[in-house]
Amino acid sequence: MTKTIKTGTFAFLFSLAAAGAAMALPANIPLAGATNQPIGHYEFCKQYSDECGPTGKDTGPLKLTQENWKTILKVNYTANTEFMPLTDMEIYGVEEQWTYPDTAADCEDYVLIKRKRLMEAGISPSNLLITVVLQPNGEGHAVLTVRTDRGDFVLDNMRNKVLLWSQTEYRYLKRQSSVNAGKWVKLQDGRADAVGSVK
Secondary structure (H helix, E strand, C coil): CCCCCCCCCCHHHHHHHHHHHHCCCCCCCCEEEEECCCHHHHHHHHHCHHHCCECCCCCCCECCCHHHHHHHHHHHHHHHHHCEECCHHHHHCCCCCCCCCCCEECHHHHHHHHHHHHHHCCCCHHHEEEEEEECCCCCEEEEEEEEECCEEEEEECCEEEEEEHHHCCCEEEEEECCCECCCEEEECCCHHHHHHHCC
C-alpha cells in the first residue's frame, strides 16, 4: 500500500523562513572559508570521480517552486522509507564507508542517494550539498542541504519533515562547496554564540 505524502501548502516554506528571521539568523548558513574534505567523501570520490569536480557555473540558490518542493519532499520520504538504517560497521564491517545504498544505509548513504535522485530530477549539484553536523549528543551526522532562495533546507534520514537549517537541533560544521563537489567549506553556525550571549 502506497503512503500518501502530505505536502501541505506552499505557505509552510514562508513560515519556516519567517521563523528563522525571527531568531535573527540568516536563511542560508554563513560560510567561513575552505576546510578539509571528510575521509569518507575522499574515498567516495576516488570511486566516483565524475561526481566530485566542478559543478559548473553557480547561478545561485534554487528558485523554490511548488513543483520542486514536492519533488524534494518525495525524494526525502522515499529514501528514508526505502532503506533500513544501519551503521557502516553493521552493513560493511568497517567504521566509515560512503557509498550508494542497496537495501540498508548509514546517514551519508542516504545523503548520497537523495543527492543523486534530486540531480536526476533536474536540480543543480551546486544546490545539493553534503553537510556534516553534530547531534546534541556530540555524535557526527550527515545531512543533505538544499540551497534555495527561501533558505537552506535539510534532508535528514532521521525525520521525514524537511526543515530550514535553523529549525534543526544540529550544530553545522562543514559542507561541500557549491562550485566544486570535491571541495569543502566551513560553516558558521552562530546559534550557540547567540544563546551564550544572553546568559
